[in-house]
Amino acid sequence: MKAAVVREFGAPLVIEERPDPEPGPGQVRIRVEASGLCHTDIHAAHGDWPVKPTPPFVPGHEGVGLVEALGDGVTHLSLGQRVAVPWLGKACGRCEHCLSGWETLCESQVNTGYGCDGAYAEKMLAWADFAQPVPREIAPLEAAPLTCAGVTTYKALKVADVRPSQLVAISGVGGLGHLAVQYAKIAGATVAAIDVTDEKLELATRLGADLVIDARTENVGEALKRHGGAHAALALAVDDTAFEAVNSGLRRGGKLVMVALPAHGTVRVPIFDTVLNGTSVIGSIVGTRQDLAEVFRLHAAGRTEVVHETRTLASVNDCIDEVLRGEVKARIVFDLDTGR
Numbered sequence: 627m628k629a630a631v632v633r634e635f636g637a638p639l640v641i642e643e644r645p646d647p648e649p650g651p652g653q654v655r656i657r658v659e660a661s662g663l664c665h666t667d668i669h670a671a672h673g674d675w676p677v678k679p680t681p682p683f684v685p686g687h688e689g690v691g692l693v694e695a696l697g698d699g700v701t702h703l704s705l706g707q708r709v710a711v712p713w714l715g716k717a718c719g720r721c722e723h724c725l726s727g728w729e730t731l732c733e734s735q736v737n738t739g740y741g742c743d744g745a746y747a748e749k750m751l752a753w754a755d756f757a758q759p760v761p762r763e764i765a766p767l768e769a770a771p772l773t774c775a776g777v778t779t780y781k782a783l784k785v786a787d788v789r790p791s792q793l794v795a796i797s798g799v800g801g802l803g804h805l806a807v808q809y810a811k812i813a814g815a816t817v818a819a820i821d822v823t824d825e826k827l828e829l830a831t832r833l834g835a836d837l838v839i840d841a842r843t844e845n846v847g848e849a850l851k852r853h854g855g856a857h858a859a860l861a862l863a864v865d866d867t868a869f870e871a872v873n874s875g876l877r878r879g880g881k882l883v884m885v886a887l888p889a890h891g892t893v894r895v896p897i898f899d900t901v902l903n904g905t906s907v908i909g910s911i912v913g914t915r916q917d918l919a920e921v922f923r924l925h926a927a928g929r930t931e932v933v934h935e936t937r938t939l940a941s942v943n944d945c946i947d948e949v950l951r952g953e954v955k956a957r958i959v960f961d962l963d964t965g966r
Contacts, residue, residue, distance in 0.1 A: 628939065654757060675887065771959060781914075785883055788813045792816065796820065803826075
């Protein structure tokens with residue numbers, strides 16, 4: 627099988643031939659049909675974060691494909707079934723976090739494309755209990771971005787406890803943000819979309835944003851305050867200053883939900899304003915299996931649109947450069963079914 631491999635942090639990925647992996651107990655082998663390019667994959671390939679993966683490894687945690695081999699003990703999945711393999715590749719299932727519905731906080735978790743080989747490959751392994759069945763109404767190229775970009779923003783809105791009629795700011799309208807706009811509208815919120823490109827602001831408007839803020843020419847905090855201030859703000863732009871800008875636009879009691887992970891990000895939170903205004907700063911990391919099932923149901927029901935561009939895996943390095951230059955409207959998805 628072909629795979630895109632990180633052999634050295636910061637170096638171009640190498641397309642190489644590897645033997646088909648054999649599933650162990652509780653695992654399945656998947657013939658990958660589609661794999662989304664998430665900014666996290668770029669952080670992984672560059673070794674940006676304090677906890678680093680170990681080269682050589684295969685990135686990718688928005689994998690969708692067909693089960694083609696079952697490991698011992700796997701009875702709830704069947705050969706030929708379409709599944710998605712998210713960031714949460716495996717959790718222990720026994721700790722306080724797992725037992726209380728917060729498996730994404732499990733300290734023993736293994737992350738796809740980081741702690742184990744991921745979906746930038748024609749075939750991959752997954753733990754069967756965490757391989758999410760994909761409804762037949764959803765095409766693989768659309769299911770892939772929902773597997774991370776979708777479930778991450780959907781969970782962030784849950785963490786923010788968004789209610790109908792509240793003002794929700796979406797800072798960064800890209801792979802995650804274009805879906806966040808739609809989930810916030812589904813929740814009944816008034817949506818303010820913030821970005822620095824005309825194309826993404828236009829996309830946000832088309833997807834239902836009630837107002838758009840061009841951070842190149844407007845003071846984000848002041849613009850939000852003119853509308854009463856945001857009840858919740860999702861920080862999705864990979865930029866420290868964007869976090870601080872949207873935080874300044876919260877109303878009293880508002881919540882800043884941090885989602886994006888800048889490589890060396892640090893945000894200055896004004897203590898006086900935070901205390902007097904009763905605002906909150908919260909971290910939100912991806913979503914659970916149940917969250918992903920809900921995301922898939924919404925899409926299968928026609929409630930969301932996935933904006934994506936398809937490429938071949940051979941173009942992975944060019945695609946990474948496009949993302950870093952900010953040239954991608956929403957999500958790049960590698961089509962491994964036709965591009966083998």
